[in-house]
Amino acid sequence: MLKTNQGNLISLNGYLSTSRSPDVALGFAKASKIQATLCSVFYQIECNRQNIKSTIFADITQQVQYAGEQEVLFDIGSTFRIVSINENPATILWTIKLSATDAGAQEAREYIQVNRKSNEETSMTILFGILLAEMGKYDQSRKYFEYLLANPKIEPDIARVYNGIGTAYLHKSELDEAYSNFQRSYTMMMSANPPREKDATRPLSNMGLVLLRQKKYNKALEYLTRALFTRNECYGENHLETAKTLNNLGNAYYQKQDYKLALIYYEKSLAIQRTEFSRDHSDTAKCLNNIALIHWKLHDVGSALKYHAQALDMRRKLLPPEHNELVQSLMNIGSVYRDMNELETALSYLTQAIKMQEKIFGRTDETSGFQTTLISSC
Incomplete structure (x- = not known):
């Protein structure tokens, strides 16, 4: 390696x-x-x-x-x-x-500062594990958080650690393990005296994302709507945590094929991120990717390609050269070109995506066929 x-x-x-x-x-x-x-x-x-x-x-x-x-x-x-x-x-x-x-030293400092802005109450101990997941190092992130659990002298926020473990499992599509850890995190936060309602929106939102993956759309909407209400109350309507929930609600309506309502949520999320982030950020790239998908579904391929290109360019600047979110962008651009009947260009993007995905995860049933319309969760 x-x-x-x-x-x-x-x-x-x-x-x-x-x-x-x-x-x-x-x-x-x-x-x-x-x-x-x-x-x-x-x-x-x-x-x-x-x-x-x-x-x-x-x-x-x-x-x-x-x-x-x-x-x-x-x-x-x-x-x-x-x-x-x-x-x-x-x-x-x-x-x-x-x-x-x-x-890279200055870039690393700026990256950490930006992520601290979207994780204001997060200690550096927890933030390190979050950044590992952001880099696509999902197994390393999970093992790091499990190490924190096994070393109580470090005194981490145990509830946040379980949320981190759940996030690593979610990225690996191990949904039962993910939900179990998110639920444990949520229960610990809400059982505190006083209840940590603000913090609990993280595992609550994440449980909603698991339910989305399981196609339990109405239940997912319930969880995400509760999270948005609490974040509006605790953080305000223009906070980065609120932007994440807006993006995830957009994902829920996308899955329910209510594309116009999904677009409203995505655009609200993007507007907050462009105001609050001082530089490119992976969450912004996710939102651009999702807006592109909406335009594709609404048969506006010009806008779809424009937003996909912005997302891919941002991801190439921010992410390691072999990252699943790069696979996502390449897949989605290839799918648009395929629908435009520009098959050579489509094949170029899709082949790049498949080769990269096989390097990341190994050859599986999933990588043997083309995966398309991949939405991004924050």
Whole structure:
């Protein structure tokens, strides 16, 4: 998996202890117990102190017990570019060359700030798991939240953790597991003294999304309407959380084939997002995707392609190169061109989508045929 990311950036979520001495580092790598499914890795890091501004590191040789290790410690959040990954038969190790870099540091800070705006009451501990899911790392997000459950010393908001686990399951279409975790989160929040009605709109909305996937449209509308009422009361009509619920209500009416009403909800959601977000955001791309689908259903293919192109362009800027929401945009654009009888162009988009989906999830019954009209939930 790491080899496919050669040339990309990698960031640490913990401190990194290194050594100036290759012999010391090799000694630690060779001493590692290798399981059948694992291999030892030797990291070779280049760091130019004159060109690096955001990476914090220090030689702590004089502060540690074993001075011979010549230890250098890198701070949490240090970013490196993966220069090369090669197997060394002589040492039976993989050598990964990294170069410390400032690239992406400012973008990462801005991205976190934007997401904090739409998750005002969310701690950084919870936000990290949310961002993993936003990046399409659904299994990693679930495992991270399960780790928080198993480590009570971290003192996370347990109800929010269950909501995060449910979100990871929802993205993987494991609907029963998703609903169970959302329901547990909702019950915990509403059982608090006083009840956490504002927070509880998150799992309540998410239960509505599960019901949508299960085609229980009226029940889904009930949950989402309750969430919208509470968010209007607690956040106000022009808040990003309200925009998410408006988008999801649009999804419900889309599924009920009430396209004109769905469009009203999508456009209200988009107007809030364009006012509140200072830069492109994945939620905005979702809304653009959904508006495009409405225009397609209303046989306005020109508007459909315009909004789909905006969504795809935004997603390519924001998301990793292999992400399910990119698959979604490519599928939907291909479907529009297919209906326009521009079959070569349609096939190009649909083939890109299928190949990307197979890389993400592996070849399944779902990826063997073309999936179309994929709506986006916030």
